[in-house]
Amino acid sequence: MFFTYLRRELRRRRKAALVVASGLALGIALVIVVTSVSAGMTQAQGKVLQSLYGLGTDMTVTKAQTPPAEGDTTARPRFRFDAQGEGDANAGAEQSSDLVMPQGFQTLDASTVDKVSGQAGVAQAVGGLSLQVMKVNGQFKRGEFKRAEGQTGGGAATKPGATGGGQGGTVEGGGADFDVNSFSVYGADVAHPELGPLTTSRITSGRTFAAGESDAAVAVVDSAHATKNKLAVGSEVTVKGTKFKVIGIATADSGDAAANVYLPLKQAQTLAATPGKITTVYVQAKDSQAIGSVKQAIQKNVPDTTVTTSADLADTVSGSLSTAASLASTVGTWLSYAVLLAAFLVAGLLTSSAVSRRVREFGTLKALGWKSGRVTGQVVGEALVNGLIGGALGIGLGLAAAYAITAISPQLTAQLAGGAGRGQGPGGGGGGMMRSAQQSAGKALDIALTAPVSVSTIGLAVALAVAGGLIAGGFGGWRASRLRPADALRRVE
Incomplete structure (x- = not known):
């Protein structure tokens, strides 16, 4: 019945x-869309932070560069080339020089890793060395001495340095032509491959480092750098006269690699002439909820260092990603709540109004023996079915909107302030000369926005539908329960 x-x-x-x-x-x-977009924002921000941290990395420990003293030129990059004399058989030959410098931060002693590992709440700590390599290749060319017109001599031209008997003339041609190329190198601890920037990339060709290759002349190359320089597994990369065999090609999952070339940590320390030194300690906490206390412990017990967590980096994210996240978390959330509240109120008022128009109907049912509870249950049941229908329609609309956002995948730009995370560019007086345009402006990433809909979001939608039906039924049921059979008789025409 x-x-x-x-x-x-x-x-x-x-x-x-x-x-x-x-x-x-x-x-x-609207609630489904806002919830799914907020989840997409969280994922996008996670991709940005993942490009700075290795998988499982909760924080990094570094030491800021000390500004060079006034007049100190020792930190400036210097390139030295052999002076070749007039009779030198190699005169005019191509010359090459590599400069390898720690990048971004001041070096730390490798023992810092053990100090950090000993702090309460630290599960694991791994050291790494970030380097910048600047290669200069080219040659000097001699010029020719041309006598002035009208002058006589033993020839039309002489080598520079000839006296020419005091005769006038000019030196033409000659000079220097050098090509400058720079790329980044990261020294990874091959015994602990589960931490560090290389974990944000996947090996698409070849293999990664083996635990026993700390002294091996092997390298893993980023795919973009490999394509640019026509490198493949089995090729060789030369750094400061040392040849490294490419054993793997890595593709960054975030689209932006931590370095162009990855080497075993010991090899990188040798190239930079910094034995036993690192630039960054990557830390994994035992409990993700205790990252704040772990940070405080490291700052207290490992002095003169800077501890940076993913939360710290999240505060530096700017650009359209930050703006969109702010809109989703504030304007979007409050707007969805306001619309939902208005929908509940409208549903309740319409149900109550419908009860008012059914006074004779409910009065007659009561006169036929229906109890007030049965009448109220009938009204609540109708409202609950309306709510479930609305929930089904709402879920369909929300899923369609979320799918459309994911299909369109609007691009958001995330800009991280320079100096956050892994430093930007090498330190020292020559740092500015080596930084790329992207590094000097900070780390910028383009992230495609998605709107993932989770099972919990669908569950929330169903709960809201039931709640809306119950609220509407509560309005109408309360009104229906107050009706008396006499009301129906008074309104019979």
Whole structure:
């Protein structure tokens, strides 16, 4: 009887039921969209931070560069080339020089890794050395001495340095032509491959380092750098006269690699003439909820260092990603709540109004023996079905909107302030000369926004639909429970 009457009443009042369901559907769909976009923002920010941290890395320990003293030129990059005399058989030959310098931060003693590992709450710590390599290749060319017109001599031209008997003339041609190329190198601890920037890349060709290759002349090259320089597995990379065999090609999952070339840590220390030195300690905490206390312990017990967590880096994210995240978390959230509240109120008022128009109906049912609880249950049942219909429509609309956002994948730009995370460019007086345009401006990434819909979001939508139906039914049921059979008789015409 209950379901028969329920089906008949919903069919008879289709327009009113559709209005109530549509209002609830709009509010529920908006909640789904805002929730899914917020989840997409979180994922996008995670990709940005993942490009700075290795998988499982919770924080990094570094030491800021000390500004050079006034007049100190020892930190400036210097390139030395052999002076070749006039009779030198190698005169005019191509010359090459490599400069390898720690990049971004001042070096730390490798024992810092053990100090950090000994702090309470630290699960694991691994050291790494970030380097910048600057290669200069080219040659000097001699010029020719041309006598002035009208002068006589033993020839039309002599080598520079000839006296020419005091005769006038000019030196033409000659000079220097050098090519400058720079790339980044990261020294990885091959015994602990689970931490560090290389973990943000996947090996797409060849293999990664083996635990026993700390002294091996092997390298893993980023795919973009390999393509640019036509490198493949089995090729050789020369750094400061040392040849390293390429054993693997790595592709960064975030689209931006930590370095162009990865070497075993010991090899990188040898190239930079910094034995036993590192630039960064990558730290994994035992409990992700205790990162704050671990940071405080490291700052207290490992002095003169800077501890940076993912939360610290998140505060430096700017650009359209930050703006969109702010809109999703503030304006979008409050807007969805406001629309949902309005939908609940409208549903409740419409249900209550429908009860007012059914006074004679409910009064007659009571006169026939229906209890107030049965009448109230009938009204609540109708409202609950309206809510479920609205929930189904809202879930459909929300999923369609989320799918459209994911399909379009609008691009968001995330800009990290320079100096955050892994430093930008080598230190010292020549740092500015070596930085690329991207590094000097900070780390910038383009992230495609998605709107993932989780099972919990669908569950929330169903709960809201049921809540909307119950609220609307509560309004109407309270009104219906107050009706008396006499009211029906008074309104009979």
